[in-house]
Amino acid sequence: MSYTRGDFSFLPESLTHEKNMLEDAWAAMEAVEGSWDYLARPEVPEKDSGFMFSRDPMITKIGNLVDKNGKIGHSGSSYGWTMRQMEFIAKHGFDSYVTLRLTNIKRQEEEEKARKAAAEKPPRYFNDPFFNEMRAVPHFNAQIEEAEKLAASQGGKLSYAQMRSIMG
Numbered sequence: 001m002s003y004t005r006g007d008f009s010f011l012p013e014s015l016t017h018e019k020n021m022l023e024d025a026w027a028a029m030e031a032v033e034g035s036w037d038y039l040a041r042p043e044v045p046e047k048d049s050g051f052m053f054s055r056d057p058m059i060t061k062i063g064n065l066v067d068k069n070g071k072i073g074h075s076g077s078s079y080g081w082t083m084r085q086m087e088f089i090a091k092h093g094f095d096s097y098v099t100l101r102l103t104n105i106k107r108q109e110e111e112e113k114a115r116k117a118a119a120e121k122p123p124r125y126f127n128d129p130f131f132n133e134m135r136a137v138p139h140f141n142a143q144i145e146e147a148e149k150l151a152a153s154q155g156g157k158l159s160y161a162q163m164r165s166i167m168g
Helices: 011-031 035-040 055-067 076-092 094-120 131-136 140-155 159-165
Strands: none
Touching: 011 035, 011 055, 011 076, 035 055, 035 076, 055 076, 076 094, 131 140, 140 159
16 A cells, blocks of 8 residues: 555544654654665664663754754654654665554554453353363353343343253
8 A cells, every 4th residue: 555655544533643743753854865775774872872861963953953943842752752753764664664653553453442342241250261161062051141141131140950950
């Protein structure tokens, strides 16, 4: 899939702040001649300082432009994160960056959906190693689910007789 370089509109609305930071940094990178080639070098940023504490003239020049022309301000941490994104783009290309971000966004959305679905399920009243092993057997799993539904309707409790009638 190919994207227009520097177009971060693929990011969802929930990431507007990130999008603004990336656009500001992109504009600064485009304005500083040689910045993309510079960031693509393996030794950038300096080993002991990272982007947050860099005294490198090129990094300082980019950072000053981000501060001067940016839509939003940065903490040291957000600047470091943003520049790591630019570094990835410089070293691997914009299409690779977009693919990676979209993959991560999709994974996060799926995880959130699974968390919500799990939260909507009734609680497991029979959550111990014995029952968890038995859940792997379809026949027993159906019986355990039936017992859990009954337990849920009775405040989480089953009598011995109820349990025997369900489980056999």
